[in-house]
Amino acid sequence: MRASTLAVGLAASVALAACGPTPTAIDGPTPTSKIFDTIKADEVHWNADWKSGDVDKVLSHFGDKAKLMLPGGEVIDGLPAIKAAVQKDLDTPGFGLSISSDKILIAKSGDLAVARGDYTLTTTNAATQAADTQTGAYVTVYRAGADGQWKAQWDILTPGPAPAAKPAAP
Numbered sequence: 001m002r003a004s005t006l007a008v009g010l011a012a013s014v015a016l017a018a019c020g021p022t023p024t025a026i027d028g029p030t031p032t033s034k035i036f037d038t039i040k041a042d043e044v045h046w047n048a049d050w051k052s053g054d055v056d057k058v059l060s061h062f063g064d065k066a067k068l069m070l071p072g073g074e075v076i077d078g079l080p081a082i083k084a085a086v087q088k089d090l091d092t093p094g095f096g097l098s099i100s101s102d103k104i105l106i107a108k109s110g111d112l113a114v115a116r117g118d119y120t121l122t123t124t125n126a127a128t129q130a131a132d133t134q135t136g137a138y139v140t141v142y143r144a145g146a147d148g149q150w151k152a153q154w155d156i157l158t159p160g161p162a163p164a165a166k167p168a169a170p
Contacts, residue, residue, distance in 0.1 A: 032106045035113055038150050039104055039142060043115070050097045055087045063143060063151035070157055094124030094131055099138060113142045113150065119157060136160040 042061060049057035059079060062068075068076040068085065076085050089095055101117035116139050125132040136159040142150045 032110075035106050035110060035144075035150070036104050039113055039115055040101070042150060043099060043101060047098050053090050055083055055090055058086050058090070059083050061152055062155070063145065063153045066151070066153055066155065068155050071159055092123050094122060096120075096122040101140075111144045115140045115142065134159050 046058070046061045049061070059082065062079060062082055064079060066079065066082060068082050070076070076082050089097075097119065099117060099119045101115040103116045104113060105116075106113045116137065119136055119138050121134045121136075123132050123134075124130070136157055138155065138157045140152045140156070141154040143153045144150055
């Protein structure tokens with residue numbers, strides 16, 4: 001399976017765990033809870049936008065000069081190129097993407113944040129017509145724009161093993 005140009009974000013549906021990640025200021029104290037909540041809410045919307053199949057909705061999560069970095073590929077630079085890559089993914093039969101961060105770091109300045117987490121990407125294998133699932137990790141660097149909106153500036157994915165199974169409840 002190709003390492004889908006997905007990725008973005010970073011972006012199908014996600015169930016946020018009750019004991020989810022906590023905000024961490026990387027350079028000292030900052031009012032992180034509002035930024036953290038904004039980014040977590042954006043993840044929920046981003047997942048829904050991937051599921052919707054609407055390329056413009058998915059693209060709305062990226063900044064104007066965003067870069068998408070996928071394994072084995074060239075850096076996808078800027079909104080027009082990212083839009084083409086996302087549209088290609090959305091046109092792939094059986095495509096689905098979900099993301100869920102497990103850590104969000106926020107700069108002391110309050111204008112930069114980094115989310116790290118797991119993704120699950122599903123496509124249809126062209127040869128077998130069976131569902132093909134890839135899991136891995138991602139890092140998304142967010143920046144607050146002049147309008148206060150948080151947008152992905154760099155979205156980086158790496159395939160990996162399936163996330164560890166959670167222990168069964170006693």
